[in-house]
Amino acid sequence: MTETHADTDQQEMPKVLGGVVPYLTVEGASKAAEFYKQAFAAEEVFRQPEDENGRTMHIHLYIHGGSIMLCDAYPEYGQPLREHAGYTLTLAVEDVDGWWARAIGSGVEVTVPLERMFWGDRYGEVCDPFGVRWAIVGK
Numbered sequence: 229m230t231e232t233h234a235d236t237d238q239q240e241m242p243k244v245l246g247g248v249v250p251y252l253t254v255e256g257a258s259k260a261a262e263f264y265k266q267a268f269a270a271e272e273v274f275r276q277p278e279d280e281n282g283r284t285m286h287i288h289l290y291i292h293g294g295s296i297m298l299c300d301a302y303p304e305y306g307q308p309l310r311e312h313a314g315y316t317l318t319l320a321v322e323d324v325d326g327w328w329a330r331a332i333g334s335g336v337e338v339t340v341p342l343e344r345m346f347w348g349d350r351y352g353e354v355c356d357p358f359g360v361r362w363a364i365v366g367k
Contacts (some may be wrong), residue, residue, distance in 0.1 A: 242290075244289060258275075263357060267335075268327075312359040338358075349365050351365045
């Protein structure tokens with residue numbers, strides 16, 4: 229993890245990987261980051277310290293060659309917690325069985341069982357404890 233400093237101007241920011249970078253607002257960003265390390269082999273590369281209420285405004289993770297960022301809700305600054313709906317984060321992987329087993333072992337809820345789909349790939353969907361839907365797809 230990149231070292232953080234009290235003065236944000238002195239922090240070394242990690243490189244953002246990938247084209248489109250999801251930024252998730254979840255209840256319990258620190259817990260979500262720990263969960264994503266277990267479920268999706270995330271690597272934490274940056275974290276703002278938690279405030280007096282245990283919230284953090286920014287965590288940057290790398291998952292399977294891309295960046296994902298997350299934070300806690302800050303309704304007092306116009307960033308309330310909203311239900312996660314209308315999107316699925318998709319992991320296109322070579323070892324679909326390994327990724328699936330790791331996610332299942334960490335406690336995700338299966339919403340679409342992993343199976344061969346009509347387009348030829350093996351595909352399944354899960355929902356994490358923070359309400360985010362993930363798809364795992366591969367040959």
